[in-house]
Structures are given as C-alpha cells and as structure tokens.
Amino acid sequence: MLPYWLHLVLYIIVFATAAACFSCNLSARLRALRVPRSCDTRGHVGERVTGVLKFVAGQWRLLHGDFPAGLMHFFIFWGFVMVALNGALFLVNGFLQHGEWYPPLMGRESVLDSAYIFLRDVFELLVLLAVSYGFWRRLVIKPKRLKLSSEGLLILALISVLMITSMLLDGTGVALGRFSAHPLSFVERILGAAFSHASYTVSQVVHGVSWWLHLLTFMLFLNLLPLTKHFHVLTSVFKVYLRNLGSMGELPKVNLEDEGVEEFGVSRIQQLTWSNWLDSYSCTECGRCDYYCPANQTGKLLSPQKIITGTRDQIYHRLPQLLASLAKAKAAAAGQAGEAAAAASTAVAEPPALVGEVHPDQALWACTTCGGCDTHCPLFIEHVTPIVEMRRHLVLEQEGRFPKELTPLFRGLESQGNPWGIAAHQRNEWAEGLDVPTLVDNPEAEYIYFVGCMASFDERNKAAARALVQLLKQAGVSFALLDSETCCGDPARRCGHEYLAQSLIEVNAEQFKQAKARKVVTACPHCFNTLKHEYAQFSVHFEAVLHHSELLSQLIAQGKLQLPAPAAAGRYYTVVYHDSCYLGRYNEIYHQPRGVLQDALNATGAHLAEAAFSHDKGYCCGAGGGQMFMEETEGERVNHWRYLQLTATGAESIAVACPFCMTMIDDASKDSGTAAKPVHDIAVLLWDAIRAQP
Numbered sequence: 001m002l003p004y005w006l007h008l009v010l011y012i013i014v015f016a017t018a019a020a021c022f023s024c025n026l027s028a029r030l031r032a033l034r035v036p037r038s039c040d041t042r043g044h045v046g047e048r049v050t051g052v053l054k055f056v057a058g059q060w061r062l063l064h065g066d067f068p069a070g071l072m073h074f075f076i077f078w079g080f081v082m083v084a085l086n087g088a089l090f091l092v093n094g095f096l097q098h099g100e101w102y103p104p105l106m107g108r109e110s111v112l113d114s115a116y117i118f119l120r121d122v123f124e125l126l127v128l129l130a131v132s133y134g135f136w137r138r139l140v141i142k143p144k145r146l147k148l149s150s151e152g153l154l155i156l157a158l159i160s161v162l163m164i165t166s167m168l169l170d171g172t173g174v175a176l177g178r179f180s181a182h183p184l185s186f187v188e189r190i191l192g193a194a195f196s197h198a199s200y201t202v203s204q205v206v207h208g209v210s211w212w213l214h215l216l217t218f219m220l221f222l223n224l225l226p227l228t229k230h231f232h233v234l235t236s237v238f239k240v241y242l243r244n245l246g247s248m249g250e251l252p253k254v255n256l257e258d259e260g261v262e263e264f265g266v267s268r269i270q271q272l273t274w275s276n277w278l279d280s281y282s283c284t285e286c287g288r289c290d291y292y293c294p295a296n297q298t299g300k301l302l303s304p305q306k307i308i309t310g311t312r313d314q315i316y317h318r319l320p321q322l323l324a325s326l327a328k329a330k331a332a333a334a335g336q337a338g339e340a341a342a343a344a345s346t347a348v349a350e351p352p353a354l355v356g357e358v359h360p361d362q363a364l365w366a367c368t369t370c371g372g373c374d375t376h377c378p379l380f381i382e383h384v385t386p387i388v389e390m391r392r393h394l395v396l397e398q399e400g401r402f403p404k405e406l407t408p409l410f411r412g413l414e415s416q417g418n419p420w421g422i423a424a425h426q427r428n429e430w431a432e433g434l435d436v437p438t439l440v441d442n443p444e445a446e447y448i449y450f451v452g453c454m455a456s457f458d459e460r461n462k463a464a465a466r467a468l469v470q471l472l473k474q475a476g477v478s479f480a481l482l483d484s485e486t487c488c489g490d491p492a493r494r495c496g497h498e499y500l501a502q503s504l505i506e507v508n509a510e511q512f513k514q515a516k517a518r519k520v521v522t523a524c525p526h527c528f529n530t531l532k533h534e535y536a537q538f539s540v541h542f543e544a545v546l547h548h549s550e551l552l553s554q555l556i557a558q559g560k561l562q563l564p565a566p567a568a569a570g571r572y573y574t575v576v577y578h579d580s581c582y583l584g585r586y587n588e589i590y591h592q593p594r595g596v597l598q599d600a601l602n603a604t605g606a607h608l609a610e611a612a613f614s615h616d617k618g619y620c621c622g623a624g625g626g627q628m629f630m631e632e633t634e635g636e637r638v639n640h641w642r643y644l645q646l647t648a649t650g651a652e653s654i655a656v657a658c659p660f661c662m663t664m665i666d667d668a669s670k671d672s673g674t675a676a677k678p679v680h681d682i683a684v685l686l687w688d689a690i691r692a693q694p
Helices: 004-032 046-055 060-065 067-092 109-140 150-175 186-196 200-227 229-241 273-280 306-318 319-335 339-344 354-358 372-376 383-396 406-416 453-457 457-473 490-494 500-515 523-532 548-557 590-600 638-647 659-671 682-692
Strands: 445-449 519-522 543-547 574-577 606-610 654-658 679-681
Touching: 004 200, 004 319, 004 490, 046 060, 046 229, 060 067, 067 109, 067 150, 067 200, 067 638, 109 186, 109 453, 150 186, 150 200, 150 229, 186 200, 200 229, 200 273, 229 273, 273 306, 306 319, 306 354, 306 383, 354 383, 372 453, 406 490, 406 500, 445 457, 445 574, 453 659, 457 543, 457 548, 457 659, 457 679, 457 682, 490 500, 490 523, 519 523, 519 548, 543 548, 548 682, 574 590, 590 606, 590 682, 654 659, 654 682, 659 679, 679 682
Parallel strands: 445 519, 519 543, 574 606, 574 654, 654 679
Antiparallel strands: none
C-alpha cells in the first residue's frame, strides 16, 4: 500500500500528463475543422435530437443492418454509459485519501444509486460478453468486410480490462471493509464474498493493482481515441446531430453565375466542407459501405471506405501544415503582417491532390451513385456527394480527364437533349397512335407526364410509356407532355458535368414555370429524384412529384382502375421484383411498386418473390452515376451480379419500375448463357392484366 502522499503525487502526474496529451490532440483536430469550407447544419433541433436518440442511443442502423454485431455495439455503448459515472467518481476520488465522495442524490443508500449500481453490474457483464463476441468475430468468424487490425484488438482488450478491474475494485472494496456490499449489486456480493475468504494482504494487493491498472488503462484508452478510428466514440453524437437532413438524392448546386468562383468541385482536402472532415473523423471502418457497394463487390477499385479514410489520413498527416496555414490566414485577417505572419506560415506545404494522388480516377468513375454506402453507414457519413464533387473537378477543370465513353454522352445531351444524340424531334414518336396531348393541346392538364430519355428513345422502355399512358387514360386522369421535353439532367450531373446539367434543367424549368399543372408523374426514378429534389434549386416548385408506381397505386385504391378478379392459383409461377436505387434507397418507395405488381399478378395467380438483397439492401443494376453509358473493364459486370441474385429466387420473370434497370437487367438476362428471363415494367404487367379481362 503506497503512502497517501506518494499515491497523490503519482496520481497527479499520470492524470495531468494524460489530460494534457488528450486535450492537445483533441484541440488540434477540432481547430482543424476551421480549414475546410463551411456548411449550414442549423435548425430542426427536434429532428436532430430524435436522430441522436434513435441512431446513437438506439444504435438502430447497426441493429437493422447486422443484428448480432449491432447488439454487440449496443451493449458496449450502454455499458460505457452506465459506467461513465463510475469513471467520473473514480477520477475525482483519486485525489481523496479514502475515495468516498458521491455527488448529490447518489449516496450508497439512495434509490437513484441503487438503480444505477444494479444497471452498472448488468451492463459490465454484458460488455464483457459483447467484447468476447467481438474477439470471436474478428479472430474466428472473420467477416470479409471487417479488416483485422491490432488496433481493434487492442481497444477490445482495453475495454475488457476496464470492466474487469472495475468489478475487482468493487469486490475487494467490500472485502477490505471500505463499504458494505449493496443488496442489488451481484458483483459486490459475489466477489466481495470470494475475496473475504482470501487474506487481507491479497485483497489489498489486488485492489491496489486493479486501481492503478484501471487508471492507466482508462487514460491510455482516452488518449487513443483521437488518434485512431475509435475517435467516433467522441464524435458520433455530434456527427449524427449535425448530419445532412436534406434528401440523400439532392446534390449541391454550383453557382456558375458567380464570377468570383474560380474552382469547381473538389480536388484538395481544403475544398471539402467541415462536415466532410467530421465524416472522416467519425469513420468506424466497419466495412458496411464496401459490403453494400456494387462496384467494390464486383472487383472494382472503388472502396467507399477508402474514400473516407484516405481523406482522413491526409488530414492527419498534414495537420501541422494545415494549422499553420490557418494561423497565417488568421494573422492576415487581423492585419498582423510582418514577422507574426511569416512565423505562422513557415514551410506550409500543399497537401497532395485528393483526385489522382489520394483517390485514383478509376475508383471515382466506378461509382454507380446507388447510395448503398450512405444508407448503411451507422453514422450517416456521406460518400456519394464527395465522389461527385471530385468528378466535377475532373470534368470542369481537367479537360478530357474522364472516361472516353462520356464524350458522346455529353455531346448528345448538348446537341439534342438526350444521351444518344438522336434527333430531338423524334422524342415523342413512341406515342404515335395513342393521341397523347402536350401542354399546347391540354393546358388545363392536372398532371405533366415527364417521359424521360429512356422511355422516349429506348425500344425496350417504350412499351412501359405506352402502357402507362393507356392506364392513365382508362382511369380518366387528365395529363399532358411538355412541349419540348429534354433530359432531366441526372446523367450529366452525376457524371460531374454541372454546366451541362444546369443548361438542360433550365430548358425544362422554364416550361414547368409557365405551365398551370403543378403535379408531375414519371416512370423513371432518376427523373423522379431530380425533379423532386433538385429542381427547387432552379425555382421550380411542384405541388407533387409522383413516380408512376405511386400514382397507379392511388388509382387502384380509388377504384379508378378496375382489376380482374383474382385467379385461382394454378401452375406455380413466380415474379421477382428488383428495387431501383433511386426509387428505394433515395426516396424510400418500396411498398407502392410491390402493391401494383401484386395486383397485376393476382389476375393470373402468380406469386411475388423477394431476392435475398431487397428493399434498402437491394443491389444496384449498375446503371446509375453515368455507368449506363460507360464500359466495365474491371472485375465482373454489376448487372450480371444482380441478375444472379434475382434468379437465385427461382423466379421465372423479373419486374422492374425503372427504365435504367429494365435495360441493365434485360441485357444481363440475354448475356447469362441460359434461357433468358423476361423483364417487364410493372406498368406493362398491370396493363396486360387489365386488358386481358373479357
């Protein structure tokens, strides 16, 4: 047993050293957040607090995505919450000779303390069980997405030591007579009884060793947090609270009319926002983003996780220079020229370019912008937007630094308003014989039907447009087409050509502003997402933007589309539905297309099957982010991968609610080398069921 004065001196040295190191490291990372661009995360306090309760306290995304791993993190999180007071009391009592101070209402006999002690014991045990599972998972199960690292194992070991030493301190404290075992503490009662049978000296030694080991482990753990991926333990609450509450499907608009803007997109870490930097601080390296990334899973160079961690590594590596440049800017702003500014700016080296040097071009162009990474990140880290921002830099500032296949895409969009450069006057030829009005013919229309390029020019998708028109007519819906529809702007924008995208959007925007109709329906999720979330950036505000599955679902519910009586189940015939990324993950529309499909299938007695990866876990068809117009030269083709997932259900045919998905899945079916599975849009299946009635 150390003399009190020596104990106090050693404790103060350890405490002060650890606190100083922690403060220094944490302060540097927080001050660095002033280097990147600003972004506005104010407002919506209620929604933000609710998000923290649901996603941090409730660990909802972890439990939803991987229940065993989620449960492990849930117990560890709440274990730390429960023992947080123990840690605070431990540090305060380290300065006291007998260590018996308690805050108000938390004395050993209080009701509040009794409840806390019981929960503390429960969660300490649960944390040990969770940590044991963590070791088992990393060393035995070894999930592919989880990279084995000594850092992760060390943190698990430190957590174990904290829990075990805390229990030993309670047990030996009882045995040494420092306090009586609490009736609700099974740890104090069991371990206290066990150590009571040992000698006083043994209990004293175990208590002393446990005390110092607990202190040193706690301080080491605390100082590792800002230096490792476990920084998220400190940043997660702030990251979730300050998350982007806008639509995941909305890209930021570049102000091309601002003559003061000299840089477009992102090429250096300083051009990111502080929210992006907070993302990099908060990455847990859990691998969920890579697991749900179709490009990564099919052997492409892209790793959404490396997009974040590569940026983080550059921030950390260049932190002294970044802080020096910040000091220089601050000195200059304060008018402190001369020696002060010179001293602050000594040897400030420019960090390497994010694009090319940190993130290879090949990886950036492999992204399908499917949103799987953003959707399944437990801390709402954004991957897609920074990737598109880096594409903007390549397209707008690095002339010609993009895949060669995009040249005809950009040329066609610029000259004819469609990706293939087909003459613009042929856009409405799909509607021949259907007497489809434009706004000139029907200016009082309730809905504007935005057809989109795929359904206007692609033969496989024209059938879906024709079927939808006939369904709308049968239901008595008043609708019309734009007089001069052009591409919605999605392909150009996701490929980084913001200038071209805005020019296309403006053509449509002017017509929308002049039209009386404030409701829009489209069968293309890419058009739907762009119209719904991005046209407001161009002062176009709709009363409603509906995907055709939503409108058809409404018409069926209102009885405006008369469905045939359900057929008796005959031969077991199944249809599997493929979720579109821009309809599902981006806009959370899962029920309506399935409902329309089920109504269509009821007429024939067929069955609806679900793929193993569906709803928000559905895999991309491979067309988004401009991939429809690019060649896949790495690994497997994404559409082939997805086709195998769909046909693994044993379904005889495949249903889609997106023209991009129609093309990609149908191509994969024809490439499969087996009997091709038919692919149909849900509107075609519904129209076939209705018109087949006697």
